[in-house]
Structure formats: C-alpha cells, structure tokens
Amino acid sequence: MFPVLALTWGVLLSSGAERPGPAPASSPPPVRRLEVGGEGGVPPPEIRIAPGRATTLFFDARIRTEEVLLEGRERFQRVGLSEDHLALVPSNTFRQGERLRLEVRFLDGAAPEQLVFWLVVDPTRGEPQVEVFRRVRTAESYRREVEDLRARLAQARSELERLQSTGGTSGSLEELVVMLRQSSKSLHIQSLEFTFTQGSELYSKAIHHVTLRSRWSALVLDLYVQSEGVGWVASGGSLTRASGQVLELKPPWQATPLRAEETQNVVLLLADEAALTPGRYMLKLWDARGRTLTVDRLVVK
Numbered sequence: 001m002f003p004v005l006a007l008t009w010g011v012l013l014s015s016g017a018e019r020p021g022p023a024p025a026s027s028p029p030p031v032r033r034l035e036v037g038g039e040g041g042v043p044p045p046e047i048r049i050a051p052g053r054a055t056t057l058f059f060d061a062r063i064r065t066e067e068v069l070l071e072g073r074e075r076f077q078r079v080g081l082s083e084d085h086l087a088l089v090p091s092n093t094f095r096q097g098e099r100l101r102l103e104v105r106f107l108d109g110a111a112p113e114q115l116v117f118w119l120v121v122d123p124t125r126g127e128p129q130v131e132v133f134r135r136v137r138t139a140e141s142y143r144r145e146v147e148d149l150r151a152r153l154a155q156a157r158s159e160l161e162r163l164q165s166t167g168g169t170s171g172s173l174e175e176l177v178v179m180l181r182q183s184s185k186s187l188h189i190q191s192l193e194f195t196f197t198q199g200s201e202l203y204s205k206a207i208h209h210v211t212l213r214s215r216w217s218a219l220v221l222d223l224y225v226q227s228e229g230v231g232w233v234a235s236g237g238s239l240t241r242a243s244g245q246v247l248e249l250k251p252p253w254q255a256t257p258l259r260a261e262e263t264q265n266v267v268l269l270l271a272d273e274a275a276l277t278p279g280r281y282m283l284k285l286w287d288a289r290g291r292t293l294t295v296d297r298l299v300v301k
Contacts, residue, residue, distance in 0.1 A: 037112040037134040044116040050126025056087045062107040069103040094121045193299040202293040219268040225258040232258040242280040
C-alpha cells in the first residue's frame with residue numbers, strides 16, 4: 001500500500017511541476033538601483049507606487065527628514081522617515097497614472113544637495129525597494145560651471161549697461177532675467193514650492209521668483225514636456241491669489257518651442273514689481289492651441 005501512495009504523490013508533484021503558473025512578465029525586480037544627480041537638464045526619475053503596498057527608498061547619505069516634501073502626503077496610509085530611508089504606503093484613494101512630486105535634501109553638503117522624484121501610481125507594478133545613489137559632482141564640472149557663469153555674468157552686465165544707457169525696458173529684458181538668475185548676487189532669487197494639476201503633459205522642474213529691487217519681478221519656470229506637448233510655446237498666463245485676486249502679468253517670454261525630454265525656460269514678468277507678496281497662488285500658462293499648464297499650489301514665502 002505504501003509504495004502505491006508514494007507513487008501517486010510523486011505523480012502529482014511531477015504533474016504540478018510540468019504546469020507552473022505564468023510569471024508576470026511585467027513584474028519589476030525586487031530591488032531597483034537608481035543612480036541620480038550629476039549633470040543638470042535631466043527630468044526627475046520616476047518611481048512606481050501601488051495603493052496598499054509599501055515602497056521603501058534607501059539613500060546613500062543621511063537626509064534632512066524635516067525638509068522632505070511629499071505631494072499628497074495626507075493621502076498616504078503610512079509615511080515612515082529615518083535618517084537614510086523613506087517608507088511609503090499609498091492609500092486606495094490614489095488612481096492609476098497619478099503623479100506626485102517628492103523632494104529630498106541631504107545633510108552631507110555634497111552636490112547635488114537636493115533630489116526630486118516623480119512617484120507614479122501603478123497598482124500592478126509598484127516597486128517595493130529602491131536604492132538611490134547620487135552621482136556626486138566633480139571638481140572639473142564645478143570649474144566648467146564657474147567659467148560659464150562668469151561668461152554669462154559679463155554678458156549680462158554688458159546688457160544691463162546697454163539697457164540703462166538707452167532706457168530700454170523690453171525685448172531682451174526677459175532674456176536678461178534668465179541669464180542673471182543664478183549668476184548675479186545683485187538679484188534676489190527664491191525657489192518656490194508648487195504642485196501640479198494631474199493629467200498634464202507639461203511639467204516644471206523648478207519655479208523661481210527673481211527680483212531686482214525697484215526694477216522688476218519675474219517668475220522663471222524650468223519646463224519640460226512629454227510627447228503630446230511638443231511644440232508648446234507660452235502665449236498667455238494668469239496668476240491668482242488664494243483670495244481670488246488676479247495679478248497682472250506681461251506676455252510670457254520663451255526662447256524656443258518645447259521639445260521632448262529637453263528643459264526650456266519660460267519667463268513671466270509681473271506688471272507690479274511689489275505685487276507678489278507671501279502667500280499661496282494658482283498659476284496657469286497656455287499656448288495658442290489651448291494646451292494648459294496649471295500649478296494648483298504655488299507658495300511664496
């Protein structure tokens with residue numbers, strides 16, 4: 001009797017081994033190694049998260065836990081922060097395709113000091129573990145950047161002198177804002193917090209408020225676009241306070257149309273240099289075809 005049972009059990013095992021369940025071809029690996037940073041101009045990396053499932057990000061340096069910015073944080077079931085990792089459990093309120101901005105700052109002083117990620121909701125392909133490694137900037141890259149900034153500053157100063165001597169106030173002034181944004185200590189530059197309306201093909205890597213006292217005040221957006229928005233050129237914009245008051249903007253300036261996977265500057269000059277006071281705003285930009293970028297929450301401090 002025992003040999004018969006043993007033989008039957010062996011046949012069942014053999015039969016089961018011959019028909020394994022199909023492995024999901026699209027399943028991501030258990031651990032993803034993500035190298036980020038280094039040279040600029042690259043869109044933030046995407047990390048897929050799934051409702052009800054944990055995603056943990058491990059960093060190769062200590063982070064500033066009190067300065068982590070997570071869009072939609074109140075909608076997560078759990079958010080766990082430690083000195084070198086971040087654990088997230090999205091709730092079931094998230095829907096397929098939603099994109100959430102995550103910003104992390106580091107304590108070690110190395111560059112890049114800040115990293116931005118897009119968390120993309122995907123119920124079937126959430127990544128359980130992501131190990132983040134920074135490509136730290138080299139001394140040579142800093143040297144090249146300093147040389148470039150010096151050249152741009154010299155060009156900008158020459159342009160300022162020309163504008164002051166001719167009394168010019170338009171045309172190349174918007175270009176001057178872009179050139180001076182990161183290279184002139186005479187300017188006040190504030191990096192603004194912001195969140196987007198979901199579903200847009202247009203995104204901004206950064207938004208800065210740039211002012212030159214008693215001269216002008218401007219918003220400078222670093223925009224990039226997915227395929228549907230290629231060729232986009234800003235033709236109009238609006239800036240509205242949380243109270244409903246609309247601030248007057250001059251026509252937007254943009255050097256060239258947007259191209260896929262490339263960053264482009266868009267400059268918005270305010271008609272009143274002192275109008276952009278601390279508070280929350282809604283910013284909208286659109287092109288001639290009606291394709292619109294909406295920033296729901298723009299915070300000026």
